[in-house]
Amino acid sequence: MSQQIHDIFVIGGGINGCGIARDAAGRGYSVALAEMNDFASGTSSGATKLIHGGLRYLEHYEFRLVRESLMERETLWAMAPHIIWPMRFVLPYHKGGIRPAWLIRLGLFLYDHLGGRKLLPPTAVLDMRSDPAGKPLKPLFTKAFEYSDGWVDDARMVVLNARDAADRGALILPRTKVISARRENGLWTIETVETATGRAQTHQARMLVNAAGPWVDRVIREALGNNEAHHVRLVQGSHIVVKKKFEGTRAYFFQNQDNRIIFAIPYETDFTLIGTTDRDYKDDPKDVRISQEETAYLCNAASEYFREPVTQDDIVWTYSAVRPLYDDGASKAQEATRDYVLKLSDGGNAPLLNVFGGKLTTYRRLSEHALEKIAEAIGAKGQPWTAKSHLPGGDFAAQGYEAEVAKLMGKYPFVEERYARRLVRRYGTRAAVILGNATRMEDLGRHFGGGLYEAEVKYLIDREWAMGAEDVLWRRTKDGLRVTEEEAKYLEEYMAAIPARMAG
Structure with a gap:
């Protein structure tokens, strides 16, 4: 039994779950988050990858959503100019x-x-x-x-929110499925199991946030045992x-x-x-x-x-x-609202917040609104802070990408421009962490195809929870577009051997 009682336990490691966990951790709440697969392995890596106002939503009179989205474009760009840029x-x-x-x-x-x-x-x-x-x-x-x-590089935006939440003290549990969550003595008791090892754990929290995206109704039915109306x-x-x-x-x-x-x-x-x-x-x-x-x-x-x-x-x-x-109740799929809905239920001092809908552009505002509901339910901590923050690696000027590339090439003269651009686009100021003390490309270790080297793979394993080739090739990067089947297999074998090598 986990001894710590968290303030908030978040179910779901997509953009909304990771955004809420980051905002809450930054305000001083004790936070845990469980994602049954890899971060952004569902909806959050399957978008058109736009930070946009939603021009076509005006036809459906969604003025509030469009205004909020338009205002968020430059806020998010300033937060993460490595993975977000104007178009x-x-x-x-x-x-x-x-x-x-x-x-x-x-x-x-x-x-x-x-x-x-x-x-x-x-x-x-x-x-x-x-x-x-x-x-x-x-x-x-x-x-x-x-x-x-x-x-926006959507999957990277998710994992960087998770990374920042962890850096601010949140307990982040990828590949951990919530089996059940029940109210006991004014708290939530949450049973989880690690999908790779089968290891079961019990957690306690004052409040539960269901941000499971397409699975939000399933969590309500199966983990919470509540067959209430369909919402999604x-x-x-x-x-x-x-x-x-x-x-x-x-x-x-x-x-x-x-x-x-x-x-x-x-x-x-x-x-x-x-x-x-x-x-x-x-x-x-x-x-x-x-x-x-x-x-x-x-x-x-x-x-x-x-x-x-x-x-x-x-x-x-x-x-x-x-x-x-x-x-x-919209008649056509393309007419259904893209706005988000947050539903708070108290249930006798163990509150539940269900998160419905949302989009990449509004995730930060959705998180702030969720924190308002959390404050209402279990008491306020801290002030809104994310509007002027930076995601990891994004601590440079919104229009400073070219200068950042030049700076990296100045520090590492052996790096070709295309490779420097790729690193800054993914990691921003943290690109130098990957290159470390290298003085030539050979110092980056084995080459897995495309522009992927061992130093980057190790960084993704150590800092971004990557466990298999798919995590690296299709979510942390898009090198899957450039590597051969043989190279992908080689990467999978390399990553599979890492736990045994580290243990030995």
């Missing part, structure tokens, strides 16, 4: 489209003026006959609107990654004839990311996979715009995830 989006327009030009202009005017834009440039109108953005597109698109939003609408979103379709750093926002939208975004230097789909999902979230129908839809929708069609032969990777939207 310009080109929205091609053609007469006879589903949205008239005046409506798009009105939406973009609101987008520019609803919330706190200081560093991001404003909306512009482009002549696609002369602007380079028109080159990859069919000639029928002569006009476009251009606006600003942000890009599961919506599948799938993406394809193809060989690079266009040059430059701008992304495209395409409107489809079925009233849905997709993005085409520069991805990992050499690729283009296209997505997302929106369809209701009824099965187990862990089994979600892109369907043939979705693959064809994304290829066809993008091909309506690009001169050179997108074919299934272009695809190098796909990913799919389930968004746990709050069930507001």
Whole structure:
């Protein structure tokens, strides 16, 4: 039996759970967090990876959500300029489209003026006959609107929140499933089991936070033994990654004839990311996979715009995830609210907070609102603090990425620019921790393919809870796009041998 009684026990290691744990730990609460798999292994690594206001949410009159999201863009950019950066989006327009030009202009005017834009440039109108953005597109698109939003490495944002929570005293338990949670003598007694070893543990906490994302209803039913009403609408979103379709750093926002939208975004230097789909999902979230129908839809929708069609032969990777939207009774999946809902139940002095919905952009504000509910339930500690904070490695100026790359190359002259850019994009100021005392690339240890060296893998094991090749290749990095099957197998064998080698 664990002797410590935590103030808060969080179930779920996605962006909301890790964000709440970080905020709470920073205010002085005693926090534990359990994630049944790896961090961001569900919804939080399956997004379109945007820090955005949600231009299309204006059509559904979600002004509160859009305003909060717009205000968060520059706050998050300043918090983590290594993994978050601004991006310009080109929205091609053609007469006879589903949205008239005046409506798009009105939406973009609101987008520019609803919330706190200081560093991001404003909306512009482009002549696609002369602007380079028109080159990859069919000639029928002569006009476009251009606006600003942000890009984020979603899985890294999750693990950095977990890392910072741990640095501030939180007990972080990856690959630990909550089997049951029950109220006893005014406290929560939480039974967990480690998925790798089967080791069972018992924890106690004054309050329980259920931030299990797509599994939030299942936790209510199975771990808490409560068959109350259904709260979550599961919506599948799938993406394809193809060989690079266009040059430059701008992304495209395409409107489809079925009233849905997709993005085409520069991805990992050499690729283009296209997505997302929106369809209701009824099965187990862990089994979600892109369907043939979705693959064809994304290829066809993008091909309506690009001169050179997108074919299934272009695809190098796909990913799919389930968004746990709050069930507001919307008729279509793409119309269901993207806003979040927090439900507090007291239950006789052992409060429970259930977290429904949310998105990457609003996770920090969701966490602050959750802390308001926590303060109401078990008493306040500390003040809101995350707005002016930095995630690990992000302690440099919002527009200081280039200077950070130059600084790293100055300190380590043997490092090529592409490798320096990659390290700063992932680790920011902590890139120097990985390079350590190296004076040549050979000092970084064995090479696993792509741009992945042993020194980085060891850092991810020691500091970011990576346990297998998939954790490294598809969540901590995206080197899975560049390594061969043989190299991935070699990495898996290397990582599997590490516990035995350390013990011996």
